[in-house]
Amino acid sequence: MSKKPIDRKAYQDFIDTVKHQGKVMFLEDDNVCLTGEFYQKGREELEATVVQKGLTLKQGMSGKVDVLIVADTPSASFAHGMFGRKLEFAFQLRDAGHHIRIYSEYEAVPVLRAMDDVAERPVKPAKPAKAPKPESEYTKLIATGIKEPNFCVTGTFDTGSRKVVAPMLVELLGMPFSSSVTKHTQILVVGNQGDMDSSKARKARTMGIEVLAESEVFE
Known part of the structure; x- marks a missing residue:
């Protein structure tokens, strides 16, 4: 495949179009997958952060993935109109009715950083045990x-x-x-x-x- 210049603005416009339009949020039981070459944090560091925040890191895309974080740096294949297998699969899941949230690196990383680590999260108080019914x-x-x-x-x-x-x-x-x-x-x-x-x-x-x-x- 011959090299073509990457239009970064076109890439950013593309990400803005496909990403989740609501507020960026991560739920405790979210399965998170990453795609692309990350700028704000190296990929390994970002993966470690995902785990540190108590989320489940998934290396591959499947119907169990709740969040796909897309790197802000486009890959060379984007210049040839290719989005990458993980993004393509995420589009298929959306078309099938799966509520997968696609976030850009720019918006997702600050939210991850602000989350409490697993060890720092307040422990939910245990529900009080129900008092046994009085014996007749x-x-x-x-x-x-x-x-x-x-x-x-x-x-x-x-x-x-x-x-x-x-x-x-x-x-x-x-x-x-x-x-x-x-x-x-x-x-x-x-x-x-x-x-x-x-x-x-x-x-x-x-x-x-x-x-x-x-x-x-x-x-």
């Missing part, structure tokens, strides 16, 4: 694996829900409440709307457990 009296009463005389309930009670009935029975019967029938269960209380011949009641009788109706307990 019914939940406190429910126990499994009780190895002492206990009682169990089944069916629907006229006196109230099990959350209401269980604490009352603990006081009346003077023993802990078990959520299931075991060999340590001594009494099974069946709600008035329950079935005295249910499988749970039959199992209790088979095990020699006393089966009482709600009406017998709350006389």
Whole structure:
């Protein structure tokens, strides 16, 4: 390819046309790619700055790139109407609806310099842990694996829900409440709307457990 003079004004006009028109900004999770020969900072120094500011440096263009920084110094290929593979790919991403931001070196470098380094950024306070929900009296009463005389309930009670009935029975019967029938269960209380011949009641009788109706307990 023969050398042609580079029209720097034309190059700058081109960059002004294709670059992102909004405010220059970098987000914490931005993936940043560089293209061209950089004037304000050497390429390696600029790459180090990108990483130092907590951004992710990408060497190649892909759909994951959020920001493409274009050097202010045009490459020789620009004189022949070639923009470079990274810029060409960025144009394709834009056409496909990808919101990639193209910044010039002139506008991007000062913003990068002004950003806090990762180590200097204020640490976001941790969200306070949610206080555990207070344990209901019914939940406190429910126990499994009780190895002492206990009682169990089944069916629907006229006196109230099990959350209401269980604490009352603990006081009346003077023993802990078990959520299931075991060999340590001594009494099974069946709600008035329950079935005295249910499988749970039959199992209790088979095990020699006393089966009482709600009406017998709350006389």
